[in-house]
Amino acid sequence: EDKVVQSPLSLVVHEGDTVTLNCSYEVTNFRSLLWYKQEKKAPTFLFMLTSSGIEKKSGRLSSILDKKELFSILNITATQTGDSAVYLCASPNSGNTPLVFGKGTRLSVIA
Amino acid sequence: EADIYQTPRYLVIGTGKKITLECSQTMGHDKMYWYQQDPGMELHLIHYSYGVNSTEKGDLSSESTVSRIRTEHFPLTLESARPSHTSQYLCASSPPRPSNEKLFFGSGTQLSVL
Numbered sequence: 001e002d003k004v005v006q007s008p009l010s011l012v013v014h015e016g017d018t019v020t021l022n023c024s025y026e027v028t029n030f031r032s033l034l035w036y037k038q039e040k041k042a043p044t045f046l047f048m049l050t051s052s053g054i055e056k057k058s059g060r061l062s063s064i065l066d067k068k069e070l071f072s073i074l075n076i077t078a079t080q081t082g083d084s085a086v087y088l089c090a091s092p093n094s095g096n097t098p099l100v101f102g103k104g105t106r107l108s109v110i111a
Numbered sequence: 112e113a114d115i116y117q118t119p120r121y122l123v124i125g126t127g128k129k130i131t132l133e134c135s136q137t138m139g140h141d142k143m144y145w146y147q148q149d150p151g152m153e154l155h156l157i158h159y160s161y162g163v164n165s166t167e168k169g170d171l172s173s174e175s176t177v178s179r180i181r182t183e184h185f186p187l188t189l190e191s192a193r194p195s196h197t198s199q200y201l202c203a204s205s206p207p208r209p210s211n212e213k214l215f216f217g218s219g220t221q222l223s224v225l
Contacts, residue, residue: 031212032212034212034213034214040218041120041199041218041219042201042216042219045214048212088154092212098142098144098156099156099212100156100170101153103153104153106151
């Protein structure tokens with residue numbers, strides 16, 4: 001059974017800290033790994049990774065994929081209170097089926 | 112950016128009532144999905160559709176049903192709501208390949224069944 005496991009499940013940091021969120025996966029016929037940010041209701045897309053070792057970056061957020069070790073990390077530097085959210089990792093099932101999500105990491109950034 | 116709308120945002124209803132959660136998207140996406148999410152838990156796929164008149168059950172068993180008569184509309188129906196159906200329901204859609212793995216989500220419906 002395909003699965004995505006995230007760690008830690010929750011994290012509390014102070015503003016300005018750097019955090020690393022982890023995502024490991026076991027997916028047959030792996031195609032991609034996606035990161036989403038869920039603040040209130042709707043998850044919003046952050047990154048899609050398909051190739052090992054190529055960092056994707058957007059402002060203070062960056063992510064990288066390791067297809068040999070089957071994991072990805074999401075880094076957030078100089079965290080702000082607005083980064084407080086649940087960060088979700090997901091990967092498509094084998095075949096043409098939709099995404100399998102991890103449980104998410106709940107990040108709380110305190111001033 | 113896809114536009115995808117869910118109504119109602121919040122619904123409190125008594126046991127045994129029939130309810131329909133609405134989901135519409137304006138981007139012409141063929142693929143649409145319903146996920147269920149309990150607090151602090153992962154999203155579970157309950158239904159999906161790859162086009163008009165196509166519907167499939169997801170990984171999580173659900174007593175709900177869906178229909179896809181029009182591309183833009185993917186409503187979810189519970190014939191007889193029960194307290195165990197209390198949850199957040201998220202609708203999503205995705206564009207054609209090669210970006211079909213990137214889901215766009217609606218704002219969700221928080222359902223409470225008393």
